[in-house]
Amino acid sequence: MDYQLKTKPAFKLIGYELKTSCKEGRNHREIPAFWSSYLQEGKGNRIPNRVHADSQVELGICTDFNMETGDLTYIIGMEATGFEGVPAELVCREFPEANYVVFTTPKVTQDQFVAAIQSTWKSIFEEWFPHSGYEHAGGAEFELYDERCNPSKNELIQMDIYIPIKEK
Helix, strand or coil: CCCEEEEECCEEEEEEEEEEECHHHHHHHHHHHHHHHHHHCCHHHHCCCECCCCCCCEEEEEEEEECCCCEEEEEEEEEECCCCCCCCCCEEEEECCEEEEEEECCCECHHHHHHHHHHHHHHHHHHHHHHHCEEECCCCEEEEECHHHCCCCCCCECCEEEEEEEEC
16 A cells, blocks of 8 residues: 655644544445535535635544444544634644655545545555554544545545554
């Protein structure tokens, strides 16, 4: 699998939150449904103070993991310049600087996108991590959705997955 190592500076995020669990694959059903309603309702347009004011650069962040229960928080949001004037239904979170391994999903048609994302996650943890010399550093993992995954601009779409790492 091709990957890059990157350090991402600390950032602020404003977005919508979903509490879910890895138990019985609940997250594999609930997160795509969450994205579907987010996109259908145009919720991204309601996020203020966006760093990328002229384009939709969205993050899907997995955070607040509980390894014992499998529970986690998934946030769909955008990097923000600050938290002033944020509507009550939105969450505001800050994430520290971290070192990440970054994987890019294969280019696929829109109907194959969710499957490509899920299979990339699976390959990262089942194939890459065991042989990489790295381990998960804890903290938030995120998906970066930018112009490359806009089906109105691209026939084939893709996105990046960022996972915090440290050397073993």
